Amino acid sequence: MTAKIIDGKAFAEKLRGSIAGHVERMKTEHGITPGLAVVIVGEDPASQVYVTNKARQTAEVGMNSFKHELPANVPEAELLALVRELNADPAVHGILVQMPVPAHIDANKVIEAIDPAKDVDCFTPANVGKVQIGLPGPVSCTPLGCLMLLRDELGSLAGKNAVIIGRSNLVGKPMMQLLLRDNCTVTIAHSRTQNLADVVRQADIVVAAVGRPQMVKGDWIKPGAVVIDVGINRVPAPEKGDGKTRLVGDVDYAGAAEHAAAITPVPGGVGPMTIACLLANTITTASLINDLLPPSDLTA
Ligand SMILES: NC(=O)C1=CN([C@@H]2O[C@H](COP(=O)(O)OP(=O)(O)OC[C@H]3O[C@@H](n4cnc5c(N)ncnc54)[C@H](OP(=O)(O)O)[C@@H]3O)[C@@H](O)[C@H]2O)C=CC1
């Protein structure tokens, strides 16, 4: 079997088209222009690229984009003060502080400072709880993107065996909640899981979010499974020239594609969906802040 390639880049583009329509309607019918503020601390080149992409795509769908760059040595109190300023700014409906923040800053303090009503990453305890009990609000961007791709591929997910590898607050745990809501039988594997290959062999749906290049091997994949590769790992690519690198996922793509029914590539899979879902969440928060019903196609 040669797997179908799940084109996350194309899906994300379509989603941004729908988002642009919702932005237009919010402007014309309600006089609201959704606004997203992105805060970046320090000059990590990878983070800079993501933040620049986010700002560009935010503007492209017609939203206001606010970018705040702080030096790597900024005192924690100054970052917290900026977050509070953004909490109070009526033009801002979404706040994202790019992670990781430098070691002298307590990331949990930053997250707790964000007004849950504007928490488009779905990092705050209030929003994590809402996802768990099924109340409306923002949903973690990467898991939401994965869910949209899975629903598009499979239709109903009910009764599927889903194995998530990784239990981070950012990806694995919220992914578990969303798949459970969609009636999957969910297993979460992690670094202490025994016989990982055998666990993965049971899966109709595999979500790999580990951060280890090509760790999931082709012969772990049950024939006909759908594989979502969240991993983004930069590895040396001497074939491209001295010192060059390329991106690979957590799954051995070529090996898995021989067994899977469908698989997301890296790049061009989950990554672009994460950014599109950030914009989707900004529509959701802008709607809820203004007592409007959030569009159902943009949430879980
Ligand atoms: N495409 C996108 O938009 C995004 C991609 N990413 C990428 O996804 C990957 C995961 O990110 P994130 O969740 O933040 O990572 P974390 O490092 O926070 O979590 C990694 C998880 O993998 C588990 N793990 C580590 N080694 C193994 C192993 N040998 N076997 C089984 N499980 C293992 C860890 O287990 P334990 O808990 O026991 O330590 C942990 O739960 C990274 O490559 C990251 O770059 C992240 C966010 C967005």
Ligand SMILES: Nc1nc(=O)c2c([nH]1)NC[C@@H]1CN(c3ccc(C(=O)N[C@@H](CCC(=O)O)C(=O)O)cc3)C=[N+]21
């Ligand atoms: N507060 C916060 N929220 C985040 O959502 C967040 C964060 N911090 N810190 C870093 C991680 C990582 N992340 C990605 C977003 C887009 C791509 C993406 O677009 N990837 C492209 C490739 C881009 C490239 O070429 O480097 C792709 O997979 O096709 C990847 C990863 C969001 N994160």
